[in-house]
């Protein structure tokens with residue numbers, strides 16, 4: 031078996047044994063260990079949250095008084111203590127939909143968004159970048175000043191656009207590739223800290 035496949039299987043088994051809904055959980059656990067993103071009592075919005083692995087990790091770190099909210103276009107099986115909004119983040123009213131239920135700004139926004147991949151790389155890349163830019167726009171409307179955001183990015187021609195835009199409203203933007211993310215896969219994460227509070231990206 032190739033090392034890549036063995037690693038993927040290892041994380042899948044670990045997720046099953048430890049009760050996580052996805053092997054993606056280990057990517058967030060690793061990012062969190064390195065960057066200290068999730069804290070006790072934080073309010074966390076997870077954009078593109080199905081099946082819910084990142085929600086489980088978020089809940090674990092924000093207990094006992096944190097608030098965890100997930101959004102996905104697809105249904106998510108309920109998780110105790112976590113609120114789910116089933117919606118398309120490209121809905122022009124998405125910010126109002128979120129704020130109507132959760133008017134208090136969030137400490138952290140997470141985005142592990144991925145489109146349904148077609149296998150045609152440039153097309154999937156462009157779709158994913160467009161989703162990530164939408165997630166960034168949403169973040170600027172619902173994050174507290176000083177807040178943190180994490181965005182998954184598909185590497186390619188337009189990936190630097192997201193970093194450039196994020197740098198306008200976060201004082202620090204770091205690129206990271208967790209070990210749990212397959213080395214061959216072209217995804218990486220932007221970890222953005224100290225949100226300026228400016229809700230319009232020029």
Ligand SMILES: C[S@@+](CC[C@H](N)C(=O)[O-])C[C@H]1O[C@@H](n2cnc3c(N)ncnc32)[C@H](O)[C@@H]1O
Pocket residue numbers: 051052054055077078079080081082083084085101102103104117118119120142143144145146161
């Ligand atoms: C890689 S999965 C997220 C996995 C999740 N972090 C976990 O640990 O379980 C990416 C998610 O993005 C969601 N997504 C893609 N486009 C979306 C959109 N327009 N609105 C809301 N969610 C979307 C997909 O439905 C999918 O569930």
